[in-house]
Amino acid sequence: MDDQNKNLLIATGLSFVVILIWFLLFPPPEDTAVEQPEPAATAPVAGDTAATPGTAPGATAETGTAPAQAQAADAPRLPIDTARLSGSISLMGGRIDELKLKDYTVTPDPSSGNVQVLEPVGSGHAYYALYGWAPGAGLGLSDVPGANTEWRVESGETLSADSPVTLRWDSPAGLIFRRTLAVDEDFMFTVTQSVENAGSGSVSAAPYGILARHGEPVDRKKFFVLHEGVVAMADGKLNEIDYSDMPDLDMMQSEGARAEVSQVAENGWIGFTDHYWMTTLIPAPGSAFKQVAKYDDGRDIYQTEAVLPTMSLAPGDSQEVTTQLFAGAKEWETIREYEDQGVDRFIDSIDWGWFFFLTKPIFWLLHHLHQLIGNMGWSIIALTLILKALLFPLAFKSYVSMAKMKELQPEMEKLKERAGDDRQKMQQEMMALYKREKVNPASGCLPILLQIPIFFSLYKVIFVAFELRQAPWFGPFQDLSTPDPTSLFNLFGALPWAAPEPGTTLALVFIGILPLLLGISMYLQQKLNPAPTDATQAMVFAWMPWVFMFMLGGFASGLVLYWITNNTITFTQQYLIMRSQGYKPDVFGNIKSSFKRKAKQADAAKSDKK
Structure with a gap:
């Protein structure tokens, strides 16, 4: 397993685990109407509020009868x-x-x-x-x-x-x-x-x-x-x-x-x-x-x-x-x-959460962008562009490091052959190679890790902030605080019947257009690099975009819109920066390779059965 794929796998796996645990442990339940009794409030009794605090039941109104x-x-x-x-x-x-x-x-x-x-x-x-x-x-x-x-x-x-x-x-x-x-x-x-x-x-x-x-x-x-x-x-x-x-x-x-x-x-x-x-x-x-x-x-x-x-x-x-x-x-x-x-x-009566130092400025920026643009959907896209611009110096360093890692791949393979089973020798020689070429293998996953608190902060803003309530974007997207209202079930609105209710099994099966675009954007971003040679890694990477697509499909459509925009910008940045460093990602070639590998695996499986 090369270090670049290892870092990407660790970062992606960490993101997956965090969101999976959160999604499974704290799913939004269905609302239930409960009839409540109608007693009345209990009034306090007078007391010296400067003394040790304490109250006792006072006059009880009889409006419960x-x-x-x-x-x-x-x-x-x-x-x-x-x-x-x-x-x-x-x-x-x-x-x-x-x-x-x-x-x-x-x-x-x-x-x-x-x-x-x-x-x-x-x-x-x-x-x-x-x-x-x-x-x-x-x-x-x-x-x-x-x-x-x-x-x-x-x-x-x-x-x-x-x-x-x-x-x-x-x-x-x-x-x-x-x-x-x-x-x-x-x-x-x-x-x-x-x-x-x-x-x-x-x-x-x-x-x-x-x-x-x-x-x-x-x-x-x-x-x-x-x-x-x-x-x-x-x-x-x-x-x-x-x-x-x-x-x-x-x-x-x-x-x-x-x-x-x-x-x-x-x-x-x-x-x-x-x-x-x-x-x-x-x-x-x-x-x-x-x-x-x-x-x-x-x-x-x-x-x-x-x-x-x-x-x-x-x-x-x-x-x-x-x-x-x-x-x-x-x-x-x-x-x-x-x-x-x-x-x-x-x-502070607004629930800013643990990441208040991020949610407050993110909301402030989103609020003012909305005032300027007048549409919350486009404001979320503009906010994403600004956040990516702020993280660009770090992203640039990361993608340059990834491009250099690709250039060093042939030499790293030679080191592995020379070291054989001596893992300590191999690690020492690789560290010497990284130092000589001024490459930091860990820098490749750092921007991904930084996006996790930003992702949760933006989710908090979109879920909690009143200004997102019933905020329209265009067409069927008239409330960005709720899940995608479109569905494959009605061909994304082309057929004359409603999409399945959000949160139901049908809604998960007949995915909406935004979750589908999210899966595609993650898939294309993944294809900037060839699939790992290790079969287990390749399988994990192949399934990851589509697992995330179904997991995040039930989230607020404003958040999914942010994630699509973020993936698209990340793909563009990484592609251009890596080309500028002499490495030319072959996206379509990597896609073709993945299908050929699946075909070979299927043929091998048939041969084993025979």
């Missing part, structure tokens, strides 16, 4: 209407529990309806934001607003970008609670909670915000490469907890409920992130608060809380606190603008 659900469904509502949002606020609890995104539909088909981020109790998959005050000294649960409080509208008719609304509730204890809600032109709500003590005694209470989700999201991907669940920032430290990990949280709050609690000194936020959507509680910058991730096993509620410090009010005093709520799409530019406005490290 059928009558209470009916009551919640019949409660008056206040409309939400902006250029990008529609929905409503339930006056029962004053909760923001109905929110749709006007700019985005469930599928590329406009008739599929707008994406719904928040849903009210009784809808089947309740998900809402709830605000209130946890009672402290001098107050009971009935003296503070909770999940079932019936608020009244004090001002405003519709919550819009230029028209805030104010809700009011008068407590039996003589307290006047107000909640003013405002929203900007994108996805950020501003919630101002105030309390006025019109009673005769001193009291204390702690304002809080809750995000409650009843059951897991219906469209959860459950894929290793994607984080879905709690995402939180606490004084510069990012914390992520998957939905599947929440039942194993350390702190037991009560029977059936577990929590993770941390104290934020100055800057932080907490919420839930899905594939493309997110809701986040954001206290004001510089504010201390208690950050809680909670799971109620008995009622199957996922919950995050932001509990602010307890406030004391003497008779006649008033207090107010302002927080924010993000509820919408994980658009990079929008989130970056909120970070610029003071939300600490908000851009």
Whole structure:
């Protein structure tokens, strides 16, 4: 086995093993709709957030019962209407529990309806934001607003970008609670909670915000490469907890409920992130608060809380606190603008992964290319050209080394003949030859190895970044974040029936046009060099392009497009550079040789049978 083929085999084998293990261990499962129970959130109790963190169950809303659900469904509502949002606020609890995104539909088909981020109790998959005050000294649960409080509208008719609304509730204890809600032109709500003590005694209470989700999201991907669940920032430290990990949280709050609690000194936020959507509680910058991730096993509620410090009010005093709520799409530019406005490290709410030092700049470049070109498919191709240009000095050195190795092949064969069975002598003489000719046999596989983290980083970007969702290229390729929609089953769209569903056995058998081009590009790249003389090596190399074709065929079509482009550029670079060094690759001759070798092998097999 010559060193060039050995290096290529090792690099290709490593790539194959990494992707095979990943593909087999973490396949995207089929989505299953599960009916969830409809209990309500559990409110925290007041406490000194500067002390050792800890919470306990407080007032439990009774919207888990059928009558209470009916009551919640019949409660008056206040409309939400902006250029990008529609929905409503339930006056029962004053909760923001109905929110749709006007700019985005469930599928590329406009008739599929707008994406719904928040849903009210009784809808089947309740998900809402709830605000209130946890009672402290001098107050009971009935003296503070909770999940079932019936608020009244004090001002405003519709919550819009230029028209805030104010809700009011008068407590039996003589307290006047107000909640003013405002929203900007994108996805950020501003919630101002105030309390006025019109009673005769001193009291204390702690304002809080809750995000409650009843059951897991219906469209959860459950894929290793994607984080879905709690995402939180606490004084510069990012914390992520998957939905599947929440039942194993350390702190037991009560029977059936577990929590993770941390104290934020100055800057932080907490919420839930899905594939493309997110809701986040954001206290004001510089504010201390208690950050809680909670799971109620008995009622199957996922919950995050932001509990602010307890406030004391003497008779006649008033207090107010302002927080924010993000509820919408994980658009990079929008989130970056909120970070610029003071939300600490908000851009890290996007799941950049382990290779964040690669995924962030790759996405930045792809984003700006898309702005310039206006088409995501061509932007991916342009990105690949730029990445290959950056790696060109290393590739040039590698291909020059490979060309020199080819020139040295006859002399290496003579060394092997002279050394005979003395492997140590052969290795010594080969090393001396490499040194004399200034050839590094290891440099041939280095660019291939460097492409592995770049490949995974780009896959992460294409899979996670919102900007790839429903991004069209041309013709049938109208969503580059999904697998190739074409298929041999319908002659790549020429016949009047649909291609097999992605992920099915038929989809693997009747391969799409992009995976087919991927296999061809890998095959041609391989034929730049003659097939190894060793029969086992030759067989491995012969099968490798087509194995990769079927393995990668179910990946996002944007990623397959990158891989095809990368292979094509690599083939061109290697061909031209090796010719410039005096070695002329005979691609078509190598293809013919491979067929002749197969014919000879078939004849030999027939002879053996006779």
